[in-house]
Amino acid sequence: MSILYDEGQQAIATESRRALEARMRKDDLLPLLEVTGRFHEGFWTMAKEQGWTALALPEAYGGLDLGLIELGLIAHQAGRTLSGAPFLTSSFGAAKAIELYGSDAQKARWLPGLAGGDTIGAVAFASGADALPVKPGITFVGDRLDGTLTGVSAAGAANVAVVLAMGADGPVLAIADLTNAERRIVPSFDNSRCVADLHFKETPAEALTAGGSARDAALHILALQAVITAHEQTGGAEALMEIARDYAITRRAFGQVIGAFQSVKHRIAELYGLVELARANCIHAASREGQDDFITAAAAARLSATEAYDTAARDCVQIHGGIGVTWEIGLHLHMRRSRSLAIEQGNSLFWEDVMVDRLAGEAA
CATH class of the missing domain: 2.40.110.10 (Butyryl-CoA Dehydrogenase, subunit A, domain 2)
Known part of the structure; x- marks a missing residue:
């Protein structure tokens, strides 16, 4: 496919961003850090109302029969706004495992609930x-x-x-x-x-x-989830890059905005490069679902997105200085999320091994 989104996909991105930015608030997310077993119910309710839970599942079971590209767009916007629950990825992974490898009875039992979001x-x-x-x-x-x-x-x-x-x-x-x-x-x-x-x-x-092979099937499910997670990581990295940019052009030190200093402007430029590389890898991986090189593409997306989000979380805090580590400003929410996503569905070492094994097999 083209490295660009078509008109319909752009509309999905625009509307999901509008909905999330209207209803996701930092003040709703901060209290969740201090309790266990709770998630942002408003986010999950919105996901169900918007039909995001059904996006990539078959119409026969209540889905919309779209794919990784469209669900990835939702995940990207969820990453920008720090979605308060992991279920878009986890429920999607469970549902795809049942869709691809389950019996008709298992599909009939579980997929409608997963598509509707009532089952997690x-x-x-x-x-x-x-x-x-x-x-x-x-x-x-x-x-x-x-x-x-x-x-x-x-x-x-x-x-x-x-x-x-x-x-x-x-x-x-x-x-x-x-x-x-x-x-x-x-x-x-x-x-x-x-x-x-x-x-x-x-x-x-x-x-x-x-x-x-059950392990091959499991790897395929992990790869599907990894592509969605990579979109979420890229969204978070993009948001942090913009936060750092906006702060750098307003905060003044030594008589000028801090964005005029090379040590700051170069970091933001590097973040832009990392975000765009991760975005391109995510689009490519989502478009390769069902192809022989899908696992390799998923590994590349996962690795580049992890690097982008980790680097953005670290550098954005650094650019903000002392205020960047305060509870109220909330940059630590992205720092926490970047570390959480980096180890879900396998860490970077795991995906590096997967990529090396795949590339070595192709070379042979």
Whole structure:
């Protein structure tokens, strides 16, 4: 596809930005840092009302049958305004796993609720620091899950989870109803991510038919989520770049605006370059869904977006000086979010390994 968005996609971006900027407030997000198990309900209500939860799912199950490009545009704007819940990504990942690898009965049971947003999904593949373990830490035997999954984003509020477990013949993807599951909310530096440990003890679950390697299927789901997360990271980096720019052209020191100093103007110029590289990688990755190079493109988007958001969070605080670290100005919200997103769906080391493996395979 073109590296530019078409008219309809631009309209999605414009309207989602308008809606989010009208209803997302820093003062609503700050209190969430001091409590666990809560998210910004206003954001999630708006996501459901706007149909964002249904955007990339099939019409047959209540979706709008669009794709990664359109959902990525929403995620980008959510990143700009610091969305107060992780569910656009986590529910999308769970829904795509069920859509791609579930039975007709599983699709009929779960997809309408996920499309409507009344059901919240989580994706739990990691075992400790390993984003995609060769031998998962939980077992799936006799349609029962046993074991503990730690630090699962969105698990504190999720109704259903797609997990990677060790079956009798190797790794398997399974879907578990979390209604009666034991979960422990994990306090974190970004509590609105609703991170929790999931404890399974003979918990009923159903296998998904991956049609091949369960780890390959899990990697594909991670890549889909990574593209959405990369859009969110790019949106956050873009917002920080603009905040830094606006401050630099109004704050004065030594008789001139601080933006006149090379150490400041060069940082903002570098942020612009990082944001545009990340944006281009995100568009390219979203457009490659279903193609042979999709995983490679997703890894590139994830890596460039992580660098852009991390750098922007750090440099924006630095440009603001002492006021940048105060609670009231709220730049720490972006700093916290940049670090949270950097480790969800696998950290940079994981995606670097994925990219190297893919490129090495193509070279061979």
